[in-house]
Amino acid sequence: MQAWVGGERLHLGAEAEVISGSWYGRPAILKKRRQRGWRHPDLDKSLTSKRMTNEIKLTIWLAEKGAPVPAIWDVDLDEASIIMEKIDGRPLIEVLRSGSYDNNLLNKVGRAIRFFHRNAVNHGDLSTNNILITNEGEAILIDLGLATREYELEGLGIDLHVLHEILRASHPDIENAMDEVLEGYLGLDNELGEAPEAPGGQPPSAKDVLKRLEQIMKRVRYHGR
Numbered sequence: 001m002q003a004w005v006g007g008e009r010l011h012l013g014a015e016a017e018v019i020s021g022s023w024y025g026r027p028a029i030l031k032k033r034r035q036r037g038w039r040h041p042d043l044d045k046s047l048t049s050k051r052m053t054n055e056i057k058l059t060i061w062l063a064e065k066g067a068p069v070p071a072i073w074d075v076d077l078d079e080a081s082i083i084m085e086k087i088d089g090r091p092l093i094e095v096l097r098s099g100s101y102d103n104n105l106l107n108k109v110g111r112a113i114r115f116f117h118r119n120a121v122n123h124g125d126l127s128t129n130n131i132l133i134t135n136e137g138e139a140i141l142i143d144l145g146l147a148t149r150e151y152e153l154e155g156l157g158i159d160l161h162v163l164h165e166i167l168r169a170s171h172p173d174i175e176n177a178m179d180e181v182l183e184g185y186l187g188l189d190n191e192l193g194e195a196p197e198a199p200g201g202q203p204p205s206a207k208d209v210l211k212r213l214e215q216i217m218k219r220v221r222y223h224g225r
């Protein structure tokens with residue numbers, strides 16, 4: 001890719017390789033989707049490009065709305081790679097483990113998630129690895145390969161439920177972690193008012209999503225799903 005100067009590898013996972021570098025001199029990362037050997041090459045290619053176009057389309061759309069996502073700077077569909085702004089910070093999982101963070105950290109995480117939902121986007125993979133915390137304490141959401149357009153309460157509720165389960169399992173010591181996330185989630189609507197009209201209609205209010213989340217939590221407790 002033009003103007004890209006590669007550096008060290010930051011991440012090698014099952015789906016993607018992430019390399020740190022610079023793009024026209026600015027700190028950047030290259031995210032390259034990996035071939036999955038066990039899938040048929042054609043299927044693999046179509047799944048890969050589907051996820052990647054998804055990630056690109058929704059990230060760009062959200063960035064235009066002012067959402068906390070990295071800027072996408074260049075894309076190579078044949079190579080299945082994206083160059084984007086490098087977020088200077090650490091994943092939420094590390095910040096929580098370190099034990100030293102601002103007391104509004106989780107509130108900001110909730111606001112970031114609500115920003116997505118207000119714009120009718122479901123993140124789809126809200127793990128504490130996919131939430132980056134900048135050195136200034138801002139929450140940025142990355143890894144939108146599984147993100148979808150969503151207008152239903154259930155989908156948005158489940159997005160929050162995934163994070164709740166992860167926080168409960170990996171950070172049980174942090175009391176009321178999810179309460180703080182949800183406070184931020186509600187707070188953004190209190191501040192900005194009703195969600196704006198999105199391409200497919202009016203996204204649900206934060207209040208209604210939280211009601212649904214409570215129902216989902218009860219359901220999971222009694223029936224396991």
Ligand SMILES: Nc1ncnc2c1ncn2[C@@H]1O[C@H](COP(=O)(O)OP(=O)(O)OP(=O)(O)O)[C@@H](O)[C@H]1O
Pocket residue numbers: 010011012013014015016017018029031070084085086087088091129130132142143144145
């Ligand atoms: N824009 C970015 N700025 C800084 N670090 C990033 C950025 N994007 C990704 N990373 C780092 O690379 C890691 C992996 O990226 P990402 O979550 O997008 O890939 P992934 O789809 O989860 O890959 P896999 O499923 O193979 O683990 C992130 O957890 C983060 O540490």
Ligand SMILES: [Mg+2]
Pocket residue numbers: 129130143
């Ligand atoms: Mg990830």
